[in-house]
Amino acid sequence: MDDLRRLLLLRLLVVSGPCVMLLWLRFGLTPPQPLPLWAVTTFLGLMALAFAALRLRVRWAAPVVAWEMFAYLQLDVLALTVLLFFSGGASNPFVSLLLLPLIITAALLPAGCVWAMAGVTVAVYTGLMFHYLPLPGMLSGHGPGFHAHLWGMWLVFVISALLIAGFVARLAAALRQRDRQVAQLREKALRDEQILALGMFAAGAAHELSTPLSTIAVLARELEREHGADPLLRADLRTLRQQVETCKSILGDLLRGADLAADREAAQPLDVVLECMRSRWQLLRPWVPLRVNCAGPLPPPAVTAPQTIGQTLISLLNNAADVCPDGVDLVGRWDARRVVIEIRDRGPGLSAEVAERAGEAFFSTKNGGTGIGLLLANAALERLGGRVSLSHDPQGGTCTRIDLPARAEVA
DSSP, X not given: XXXXXHHHHHHHHHHHHHHHHHHIIIIISSSOOOOOHHHHHHHHHHHHHHHHHHHHHHHSOSOOOHHHHHHXXXXXXXXXXXXXXXXXXXXSGGGGGGHHHHHHHHHHSOHHHHHHHHHHHHHHHHHHHHSOOOOTTTTTTOOTHXXXXXXXXXXXHHHHHHHIIIIIHHHHHHHHHHHHHHHHHHHHHHHHHHHHHHHHHHHHHHHHHHHHHHHHHHHHHHHHHHTTTOHHHHHHHHHHHHHHHHHHHHHHHHHTTTOHHHHHHTOEEHHHHHXXXXXXXXXXXXXXXXXXXXXXXXXXXXXXXXXXXXXXXXXHHHHHHHHOTTOEEEEEEEOSSEEEEEEEOOSXXXXXXXXXXXXXXXXXXXXXXXXXXXXXHHHHHHHTTOEEEEEEOTTSSEEEEEEEETTOOOO
């Protein structure tokens, strides 16, 4: 939408040139030339139509596409062509105004549109060399050398159009790329601030929860001794103690989470990391079947930061189990360069919009969900040179793909 507003302002420049030309035709020549009525009427009508369409489009909040901007600029070229045709063609000194739509195209639109506009303007200029209505007396007093002068102007116009299409378009593309990179860096800085705030809150919560969890563990152990005769109650109390120990282990990982250097030194084979993770997760979700399948042409590679990878996988498995408690598949593949881990569920799947927004802070499709789990998983794996992506599984459900270097180094 900002491009349309800029186009409105630039169009004022485009219109100002022909207006000066009309005044020059009427009052600047000696004797003054009568204004070509058809040219003036057609030009003003086309420009009024273009302005009205553009004003209505600015009020419409839908995004602007390249072909639409290109069509608006073609209206400007058409209006200028009509006016120049009735006022001397290529011999009119204002014929260089045809470069203005090309400059606007080079600044705002992709390279394909730029070269198309360059071709259109050069073709129009070339046509005006042969087809036009001369102004009365405009060519009188000029010798044969004037035609050579016109062809020289045409050559200068072609060279200018090529320079604009090549240099200005490339410069504009570089500026647009820089703007995208700046926006990505700002988004990353904002996400890092959110993760830092979450980390500080999690560390505080882990410290506060350690005492009540220890109390629960002591009470569960005493109850297990007092009611040892009841096998069902004893089994439930044992499960309770295991869950408490798992929670304490998770809180300990949170408190040690910032020390990734120690985690790097504890590099472990991938199959060992996945087995440890599977054991921990089955304690958290014993009722959800987890099917693990790992295969590769080489022995399992050693991966760094096994605690970080294991905790990330647990978080992603929890997401999959929430939508598909009937079972989750974990598939691991590797070669000499990459490690790929896929988590597949048989839930309802994801739409393209949800898959694109997945990983944003506080965006979730679950009732009461916060979207923090996938955000933290992305941040953790990016520090290892990896990434997480979500897609719709052709067999039904969602496929969460983790891509890691075979020997990831902590950034």
